[in-house]
Amino acid sequence: MSVPLTPWRRLVPTSEDYRGLRSRWPRELIAGLTVGIVALPLALGFGVASGAGAAAGLVTAIVAGILAAVFGGSHLQVSGPTGAMTVVLLPVIAQYGLLTVPLLAIMAGVMLVVMAITGLGRVVDLIPWPVVEGFTFGIGVIVAVQQVPLALDTVKGESESTLLSTWQAITHTDWSRAVAPLGIVALVIAVQLIVQRLWPRLPASLLAIIVATAVAFAARLPVATIGQLPSGLPAPALPAMSLSLLMQLAAPALAIAALAALESLLSARVADGLVTDAPRTNADRELLGQGIANIGSGLFGGLPATGAIARTAVNVRSGGRTRVSAITHALVLVVVIVALGPVVAEVPLSALAGVLILTASRMMNFRIAGRIWRTTRADRFTFLATAATTIVLDLIVAVLLGVAMAAIMSLRHMAATSSVRREHLPVHTPTGLVDFPSHELHDTVAVYRIDGALFYADARRFIDTVCSAPDAQGVIIRAHRMHVMDASGAEALREAVRTLARRDIDVVVEGLSPQQLATAVATGAITESQHAVDLPSAIDLMCSHIEVPGRALTRSFTTQVFSYGVFTQDHVHKEVYGRRLSGHLDSLPGYRLTLIDVPDPSVGTLGVDRQPAAVPGNEDDLIAGMRYEIGESELAAIEEVNHPLFEKVWVKLASGEEAWVFVAKEPVSRGTVSR
Known part of the structure; x- marks a missing residue:
């Protein structure tokens, strides 16, 4: 790894050094x-x-x-x-x-x-x-x-x-x-x-x-008095040297x-x-x-x-x-x-x-000493120890001791302010309210959130907490609020994942920074396939690992529930009217069209377009209607019409035909739906 060099212009004397001298x-x-x-x-x-x-x-x-x-x-x-x-x-x-x-x-x-x-x-x-x-x-x-x-x-x-x-x-x-x-x-x-x-x-x-x-x-x-001074200075000369002396x-x-x-x-x-x-x-x-x-x-x-x-x-x-x-x-x-x-x-x-x-x-500024005295006990102790060591021992020893003590106090504070706790869904995230797609997941997937740091002083507490879920089939570890993870923290994560794996419990880690993810992968704590960028993605990934009753919808459809429509059998460029699902149109990418057979003779097929359903900033186009080009691929079945997340809505096509379309009963976030 190369060492960044200081720009030379910051090291060279300039006329600015003498500003105001006049x-x-x-x-x-x-x-x-x-x-x-x-x-x-x-x-x-x-x-x-x-x-x-x-x-x-x-x-x-x-x-x-x-x-x-x-x-x-x-x-x-x-x-x-x-x-x-x-x-x-x-x-x-x-x-x-x-x-x-x-x-x-x-x-x-x-x-x-x-x-x-x-x-x-x-x-x-x-x-x-x-x-x-x-x-x-x-x-x-x-x-x-x-x-x-x-x-x-x-x-x-x-x-x-x-x-x-x-x-x-x-x-x-x-x-x-x-x-x-x-x-x-x-x-x-x-x-x-x-x-x-x-x-x-x-x-x-x-x-x-x-x-x-x-x-x-x-x-x-x-x-x-000072007394007599030397009368002259020696001439400059290079001192004698040898390789062994150097x-x-x-x-x-x-x-x-x-x-x-x-x-x-x-x-x-x-x-x-x-x-x-x-x-x-x-x-x-x-x-x-x-x-x-x-x-x-x-x-x-x-x-x-x-x-x-x-x-x-x-x-x-x-x-x-x-x-x-x-x-x-x-x-x-x-x-x-x-x-x-x-x-x-x-x-x-x-x-x-x-x-x-x-x-x-x-x-010896007693006013500043008083200000330090009114802060924390750790700062008071650090100040006194540094001052006393400077007086009694040595300057360098004093500074090194003071820095070491301050570091220890900071680590204690970091450990005290860090935590690993069980989290119960639904929770609010930047993308909205996130919940499991079915009630069964609340009983089979345990969610833990790390706050602060995961480092050597907190490693054992992390392992004991995460491995305490008795009946879970899966564990999601939320690390989006974890600011520090050292080698001991990565090893603690690896030990927790291995302990859970021996109990046939799947683990998904969410929200690691790129550097933290690289450390976790390099130390063998997790693989990249066990990491998700956010909670909805983590839930979606977890659902792909464990068996949960009642999963009936395809991920390609339910991940973007706002892109939907009912089409007649010709499947070509039909304009449809749909219900806009507010709060779920913020720059979400489109998906490949998936045709879903609907067990209702009055309905043709239900599709999701790969193209974006609306241009960001013009999401109201969904209400006015969008033109979809439908292909025939990736068939998947819906087991029941009355799904807990969706309801049938009667719509009228631009061609004058009428049919059923399935829309969400409540706004849901990506990842809250099953595959």
Whole structure:
């Protein structure tokens, strides 16, 4: 089966990416400047934490930041090194060495490009809302907790767990020295809140950092600062590789690509939810942008990159609405390295912690959490489990667990809302009221209707219910309201049919979709001859399988009871007048003429024409009379004149002759009559 490729025009940058920039460029530049200042210590820190060094972190933030902004599918996303990626990289570096990191970035980038071309970006849309919100809430907690060591000017703990590491930092804090950095944190948060309240158009984060830096410098507060920056970037080069090395790194590269895809798409989705005045993310193009960004980062000796939720949130809060802000943030890092290194070196780390703590608090949206809490118990549990797992364990584990839990809850709900029940005719259908053609069929044919799904969670109940008919000669299974049937459902259908067959009970299944019918036939559950498209056809098919007393009329006649007439012995082009049977003329096809011997000497023969009895929309022609061409074939007998469904009507032919014709006493649907 071929994989549908994403149209290239949806993946290529266009001028539409920068619509509205003419009026927005000042705010975009300011937002980019703010994000650049916030991203600087993060880039340096994640580079050091990964073991690749501060320069690798800067390269990743600059190269990946620009490429992802230009080629990506989000107008708001800011990309670069992240804590989650660092956690994934550490064991890989320990096993394969530091020199493999650029190659891993390139390999993961190629995989992301393939994901984009094959349209896998849309998979993120399948992640339930409680999972996304739980993930976001948990990330907010983690980001805030990660800032505690910076806010206290203390050394980060050695534990790989964020919570344990932070607790270790708190227990080793010199509280006499922590007063000044905590004051800077409080000052930054206060300035941001005041500026956002009184002057919402100003870049609150940047102003808060400037104020805090000025206060710390003027008062000579004993606080840790960013410090000296690297003076340059490495030249691009293709890392050393071999076939055996590529095969060894395939699995970790796939894990990195999966993390980059998941974190980037969720980050973009979170950003989309923060604003209403920016285009929505193109998921496939975002994967393409992240792939190109990782390839570029690897060529420059950088780390694998992803969309960064914290920096993206700062970008949104600072007013960024186009790609220019993300591009500007990367250029700011270049300028900082080249020209402003000494100035930025004086920025207190606790000031950056204050910015990120406030940003993280806004990611912990208690209003949305309250809305989820007022929904179902399953959604509440999914939200809490995802958030808790994000905080305690890992981002990827949290999302996978949340999706798995949501899937289990959905299956439980599907099973609870699905049913198999006995149905008693007559019933209303789109073609009218449908009933068995004789009373005896009510006692000999059992009808069951499936609602919802027939899948593994409901298979045993289906088998027990359908096989419970004690005295039936036939079973009709109505599946027109069955929306889902998996392999277990098809196997349950096969087992039920075989169980009934051992009891000499015929089975007809009605209303399967083409895909469901193909599955049922392929698994041997039924044959195509056991399937009917609707209930009347299913009844008609069942009547051909079982013996029912009193069946006297031919199917070719009774299937279209409105086409009838009495003809004299010449059998050629006689116009007849008949009684119109309302409600049974809706585009029904005609049938081949059948001559029926009528046991009444005053009546010649009763015929049904293959040609349509009336043109759709002009059914009244039946009342005015139709011209029939009669042939002589397919003779069949009527056993009794006084059939329960029909009565004799005296008609006058156009030739002046008079005769009897049999018409239905009540309107009946195709399939309600016997053969």
